[in-house]
Amino acid sequence: MKQFLPKWNEIFALVCVFAVFLDPLFVYVPIINHKDRCLTMDNTLGTTAIVLRLFTDLTYVANILFNVAKASEVLKEEGKWKRDQILRNALEIFKDSWLFLLVDFLAILPIPQTIVLSFIPKVKGQKFLDERKFLNFLLLSQYVPRVFRIYLSSKEVTSTRDKLITKTQWIIGLNVFIYFLAGHTYMQMVTQRSEEIKRKMKLKEKEIEKWIYDNDLPKKIQTDMMLIVKNRLEEDKDVDVQNLLSLLPPEKRKYILRLLCFSIVNKVEIFKDKDKKVLNVICDYLKPVLFAENTYIIREGDPLDQMLFIKQGTVWVYTASASSHGGRSTMTDTATKRLGKEDEEELVKSLGKGDYYGEELVKWSLTHKSFPMSTENVKSHTKVEAFALRANDLMKAIFSFWWLFRPNLPGQDCISLEEIWRRLAIAAVRKFRQRLIAQGNKSMKSLRVEDAGGKSNRERTVN
Template sequence: MCVCTLISDGTIIYLWLHMCFSRFKDDLELTKLPPMNGDGMVKLKYNINGTKILEPCTERVENKLPATTRRGKLLKAKVLSRVFSEDFERVKKKILDPRGPVIRRWNKIFLVACLVSLFVDPLFFYLPIVKKDVCIDIAIPLEVILTMVRSLADAFYIVQIFIRFRTAYVAPPSRVFGRGELVIDSGKIASRYLKKSFWIDLLAALPLPQVLIWIIIPNLNGSTMMNTKNMLRFIIIFQYLPRLFLIFPLSSQIVNATGVVTETAWAGAAYNLMLYMLASHVLGACWYLLSIERQEACWKTACDLEEPYCQYKYFDCNKVKDPGRLTWFNSSNITSLCSPSSSSYPFGIYGDALEFNATAAPFFNKYFYCLWWGLRNLSSLGQNLSTSTYAGEIIFAIIIATLGLVLFALLIGNMQTYLQSTTVRLEEWRIKRTDTEQWMRHRQLPPELRQSIRKYDQYKWLATRGVDEEALLEGLPLDLRRDIKRHLCLDLVRRVPLFDQMDERMLDAICERLKPALCTEGTYLVREGDPVNEMLFIIRGHLDSYTTNGGRTGFFNSCQIGPGDFCGEELLTWALDPRPSVVLPSSTRTVKAISEVEAFALRAEDLKFVAAQFRRLHSKQLRHKFRFYSHQWRTWAACFVQAAWRRFKKRKEAAKLRAMEDLMVAEPEPEPEPTKPVSGLAIYAAKLAASTRRGINMHSESDTGVVSPLQKPAEPDFSVDEE
């Protein structure tokens, strides 16, 4: 939007241009923009003829383009130099988001590749082998296999370098915005990467062992075996350190992105155990190579005693057919001098490799033996090592003891923590149960009560596994809590006929207020005459519900409640009253669990809120449903029908008796037989008895009337809401 304003003297026009506001701070390399006034708008000055008045701040801006074009390009460059994560979708094809799913997935893949490369590199130490002709050779098949596997692992490091050049980073000055701005300028990303960790990644990606054993060593003068053994030791260790170093920042990135390296306790324990085994693997490979060097040192010592017939080059298997070597070897006793059973040379901690012929064994045999040696001494902190007086051997033993102590404290400690986390709740439950037993003995509770407490604790553990569901849900956001409660309780709540007419929001409110409840077999949830403080919705299990009408003799009504049913509807009657009393209603029934019961409880204060919304429904329909599904109303209705039926039967019998009596009175008296005269006193007595029976029936009928033997339940008054 542009606004042109003419100044009173007619000499200058101010052109106001709206500036595109952005949340980004100015980059250091961005040229300064034209000056801004207090309203945050760019101000450019022009003469009346349209020529621009140059100012010092605009001399740095390119003058070949119009001001609006220059400003648009500057803003475009600004927008593309930094971006927030939510705006990253526009440039995601060119630059990768460090917190995006692609980088998170690649970090896990690259972590596995790093672990594989850390496992492969020490295997190069197994290339030298000792043969029975007292010479050292190179295992060509193993050399080819390791070259192929190592080249494949190096490809992942090269891909990692390429990805790092295309991964945005968070600008440090922008962290005041919370998550910060992502710098997506490829030049800045490359410059920052080259200044920081590029050289470490490049050193880790170089194929140094392959170049060494296939190109450099064959072209060197002297013994090929000697050059391979000596240079491998330094090259592998030199490149192993940066590769090992890359594991730690990579693990930190995974933890920052996902929270943990592994999502399960068993995977975490396996990860730490694998690192411990990796250390044993490295120590075993180093011990194997040093054993060959110690054996070679013994050969050289014996060779010095047999000069000038013996030369060091004879210990290379490429010289095994040399005539001079054949002459020397046939007359030499070097095999007996360098035997591990001989005490003429101190082999120290490398004696086991020579005694069990590990240096000349097939690859898998010597590998597993060396792995076992490394694991055994790493776990025992090198306590079983008997070293000689060689400084290098002693230093190697010190490294084993120190590394074993550190790894045992860190990796094994972490693995123990992971494994204990799977049973920590079980241990807590056992401790709590022990405390409960001590408390019951201290209070001298009867055996029946103790058994009930034990059964409840056992069932609660089986149902929840020690998880506090309420505490777990409280730590979740409101929408997640609502969805979880809806999933668990909605179908159950809809089974209640009084709730099936409510809308979704109201049902969600009810579900949010439901609390889990557990009952063992034989537990009385409520007794007849006790106050009702909650309404229960049964998930699983069965209960008996019965009433004696306040202990009335000869009266008993019983029914069974199962999954999907509810009890405690007296509380609903109390809550539906527009003016409920402070005193909770008394239960008209006794509810007893006949099996383990799991339910959701809706407490009195929560039910008040539900009832306040429920009174907005159609009162006649509500009253009908409440009467139809309430056990209290069903009992009263059954008693009412029973009383009406008895009253009907009594009236019917009384009417029949009256008809018979009237018939007897209306009939003419038969002619008296001459042989059997009838007395008038007998007729009067019969009429008096009939009149007495009729009076008794009428009195009994007036006493019973329409009164039911069971008192009619209280009915909520909806007149307030209807008015």
Template sequence: MIFDPQDKSLLLWNRLLIISCILSVSVDPLFFYLPVFNYRMACLGMDTNLAATITTMRTLLDVFYLIRMALQFRIAYVAPSSRVFGRGELVIDPAQIATRYLSRYFIVDFLSVLPLPQIVVWKYINNKRKGSEVLATKQALLIIVFLQYIPRFARFLPLGSDLKKTAGSFAESAFAGAAYYLLWYMLASHIAGAFWYLLAIERKDTCWREACILSGKCNIDFLYCFHGWRRISDEVLGNKCSVSKDDNPRFNYGIYFQAMSSDIVSSRSFVSKFFYCLWWGLQNLSTLGQGLLTSTYPLEVIFSILLAIAGLILFALLIGNMQTYLQSLSVRLEEMRIKRRDSEQWMHHRLLPQDLRERVRRYDQYKWLETRGVDEETLVQSLPKDLKRDIKRHLCLNLVRRVSMVLFFSVIFDAPLVCFFPIFFVSLNMVVMQVPLFANMDETLLDAICERLKPSLYTEETYIVREGDPVDEMLFIIRGRLESVTTDGGRSGFFNRGVLKEGDFCGEELLTWALDPKSLGNLPLSTRTVRALTEVEAFALEAEELKFVASQFRRLHSRQLQHTFRFYSQQWRTWASCFIQAAWRRYSRRRAAELHRLEEEEEEVDYDEEDGDERALVEENDGFARLGATILASRFAANALRGHRLRSLNSRALKKLRRPPEPDFSEE
């Protein structure tokens, strides 16, 4: 089985391998803590319990590394000659893959995984004459671990480079990247502390050997544990190698004096030794070794020089890389500050009034809080077409389907010009109208609309469009509330107000314009003034985009869509409100006229009866003739006034609101 170098499971394995490499180079310095002085017996020995633990850890890591080496024979690679165009061609021939690995990194991996430290330690543990092997084991561990560090680091660098090529980066977040470089700095401190401990053991051993030779009373082999000599050594070594300056002014421990005075070299507590040496390494790497007081011992001076150089390089790398990673957290904030400063300078230069400045600042602040400086439109446009379509569909499809979930008749009867009828309102308000504007469109048409929607932000008191201005976009509200007002072109006494909320839309005049194949380039005029009552987040569909959708998808022309459009259009709702109000007033006038007619008929009957009585009175008494003429004149005047009132009532009837233009929903 051949693996793709960019396979997700292989990328995870590469990350685990890098972690194992870091652990392995962390375990190797632990071998330096094996030598320990036994002051009670005045000898140098090995901590066998710690040796068994460290060798087990190193063996487990080597097994993991061997698995990685075996996997290298099954990982395909890109042929260098095929990188001219595109990604390149993968070589999947096992023979070619094996040949390439054997000629490049196999030797380095083989030298890195050789269990030489384990062999040296196991040889010492299983040797019956441990006393004679302490010196050889100590020197062998120093040489082997130091030499194996070269191939291990040499293999680690290309491994990290390959991981960055395949995965893009080792750390995907800023904090992970900063922690990654801080880990390397701590690892360097650990290595420096372990070397310092072993060199301190070496320096103490040198002092003992010199004291033993100068005394002429002891055998050097007796300085190592598992030998019987110890009484004379206490007296000889105490005079020569004591850490007290008064007792021993002749021997200078240099930078290792702190290890001798703290008795770290004789401690059997691994935790104490490890953290004390780690602190010493971290302290001196951070200070570039400025606090070190060296002796004239050459190895000590060389170690101090290397420590100062390593501290300078590592500290520069740590600060530089951590600054790079941490700056990525505030780069957007810094861009916002620069943009705000430029905006303030521009407004000051152009002498903008204070109210306009506050509106600009409020918009910039709201936009930053909503987007955090990320240009969503540019981000989406840079993606492949299918991915961009899926993202737009996820963001906008539910909104386009839903558009507005309101009660049609409730909106009508809530309009200011509409008469309120409790009986009709209760009965019609029970019917919940949930027919969205685009509910009956197919998926292709909805995708086409979603792809062309663009995010928009508006602050409080912002006028989206004013009555009489050209409408250049259709707005679908995601969050916030807007006020929609119309005066029917400034007609005296006419005012209609509505509130748009989440799921509503405005700018429906564009739909009529877009569906008309004969419409010219002139945009339609807005019939309403739309103002943001709160911060508003919406999606906008520009005029040209809507025109393109209407021209490309003839399924947009349907009679069912016509009725749905009328249902949700604020313009049609206002017209319907006024139409219902006018019908009710016509009904009221007819009913009033009928009542007047019945009253007149009753009055005529009464008049005929009164007229007969009056004639009888006139015949009986001619003296009352002048009184009858007066009564007839009053009746005539009353009838004339009633006719004038009816004519005045008809003349005061409201002018009809103009019917909104009908979109051309007919299919060509």
């Protein structure tokens, strides 16, 4: 046995290294079949990995038996071996070789085989990623006894006389292994992250498809949307499909806003005969809003400070007399049944997809008389997606094209040509002034940067 010891130590050390490089194969056995969109197993890779792992495990078992035999030889040489006391001999062997036996036992635990063959095939949906993470964790944890076993084997090899591998070579080998392990861990993290993004993308894709369908948008927009969602997910940021417009670049956001709202804005009586540019500018000022079910949007008696253009959901518009009819505080189904059909239509008005509310605000923006107050309650009956046009933004849009709204101004039919040119000149001067202020701000910033750079250069020269 003493003659065979050096050779066995070298063989076992090489098998230990091979076993460590073998374990990562189990991570790639579960694969996703993109055609059928389901989890499957790579049978060829799985069979290869299991057979090779069986070979390394049998080598570990042989090493355990070899260590037991070696320890018993030592006991016999020292005269501690008792033929009739098996339990005592076993305890002595364990005391002498417990570290080797424990490390070898932990190294041959069939953790990856059990998970890959028993647990992962039964897992569905989101739990697959959790099982994949758990498998990675167990493989990394099993690396500890395996790497430690390589260290112990290298010590045994370098302690023998006829060593073929020097201590320096073993150190180099361990460094290479650590480098490989770090690379493998990083690749696992990248792969896992990529799979998680794909899973989220698949979920978001369905939501975006529904959003595009519900809003009657062209199918080609979905590609741009998905690219933006992917970039957001790669930055580890969540994506709210209901607020996709906020993620878009300004030009793309304007384009989609116009597609979404142009037809509804064009329904407003005062906007019907206006130029397309006017409607586009109004669409640019719209802000997406979301209202939960049974939420007051505008209460009776409150200032009417916005127009609403409804894209999804149902909105009820009713007066205080409707809400108190039948002795109730709100318009319930019971109260509705007590009313006749004609009375109900007079008391409660229902607005849905493609409708708008708040035309009085347009009339106010033209006359600038007292601010309109709501004479009705506006309440969401279901979840409502809409676009809001604030009073201030409406005034900006109308002021930009005020001459086009001249026919809509009460008592302004006989306005002189001179007055038209005067107002055009005021609008042009204001735009020119805004442009100058913007350019001045940019110039000031560049001067500050140059001044800071010159100051730092002067300080370096003085030093």
